[in-house]
Amino acid sequence: MLTVHVNGEERDTPRAERNLLSYLRFDLGLTGAKYGCGEGLCGACTVLVDGQPLRSCMTTVGAVAGGDITTIEGLSSGETFEDLHPVQQAFVDEQAMQCGYCIPGFVMGTVGLLNRESSPSTAQIREALAEHMCRCGTYQRIERAVERAAQMRSGGAS
Ligand code: FES
Numbered sequence: 001m002l003t004v005h006v007n008g009e010e011r012d013t014p015r016a017e018r019n020l021l022s023y024l025r026f027d028l029g030l031t032g033a034k035y036g037c038g039e040g041l042c043g044a045c046t047v048l049v050d051g052q053p054l055r056s057c058m059t060t061v062g063a064v065a066g067g068d069i070t071t072i073e074g075l076s077s078g079e080t081f082e083d084l085h086p087v088q089q090a091f092v093d094e095q096a097m098q099c100g101y102c103i104p105g106f107v108m109g110t111v112g113l114l115n116r117e118s119s120p121s122t123a124q125i126r127e128a129l130a131e132h133m134c135r136c137g138t139y140q141r142i143e144r145a146v147e148r149a150a151q152m153r154s155g156g157a158s
Contacts, residue, residue, distance in 0.1 A: 004065050006030070007074030016062025020054075021045045023061050024071055032072035032104045036133065043132030046105040046112075047071050053112035072104040075111065087111050090149035091142070098136035106132050110146050119150055 001012050006028060013023060024030045024047070036044030038057050045057040048070040075085035084092065087110045097103050106129060113120055113128040120128065125146045134142065 002062060002065050004061060004069060005067070006069045007071060008068075013061055016060060016065065018061045019057070020047070020059040020061050020064060020069075021056035024056060024069075030071045030073050033108075034101055034104060036102070036105075041131065041133070042102070043105040043109060043129075044102050046108040046132070048108055048112055051112065051115045053109045070108075072107055075107070085111070086152045087114070087145075087149045090152055091145045094141050094145040094148055096138055096141040096145040098134075098138050102132060102134045102136075106134070106142055110149060113146070114150060114153060118153060120146070122147075 001014055002016050004011050004013060006024070011028065013027065018027070021033055021035060024033055025035070033047050033056055034044035035057065036042035040055045040058040043055070045055055046053045047056045048054065049064050049067040054064070076088060077083045081092075087107050091097060091103060091107060109129050109132055113125065117124055122143070125143055129142065129146070
């Protein structure tokens with residue numbers, strides 16, 4: 001039996017070779033991470049492992065068993081708007097969602113970016129999110145949301 005840490009809880013799994021995205025969605029019911037391409041290209045399945053983004057569609061549970069896995073469900077309780085993580089709030093404030101399918105991946109990618117770089121440049125934002133796809137094309141709003149999130153973290157956003 002393998003123990004993994006997901007959103008601050010210990011979970012047991014008998015199958016180290018289980019695909020991480022499938023494990024999260026089907027075994028744990030954490031459906032925030034989405035299946036898009038299944039090939040590591042679209043970013044819809046992005047989760048954090050030890051604070052950094054990882055494509056869960058391309059990873060086995062065994063490969064991340066020693067790390068702290070965070071899905072979008074682990075960012076906030078989601079019960080009220082006041083509980084939103086600052087990055088989630090920034091995406092709401094900038095109306096960055098259209099259909100919303102890709103947004104959990106973008107949010108997790110942004111959290112990972114801000115964990116590495118608290119005040120990213122436009123070039124750093126574009127590089128960090130370059131392999132996230134939005135079929136609705138809200139890239140400009142997403143970019144503004146990332147900038148707003150960085151400002152919120154530094155206490156500068158209104
Ligand atoms: Fe994992 Fe597209 S579903 S990168």
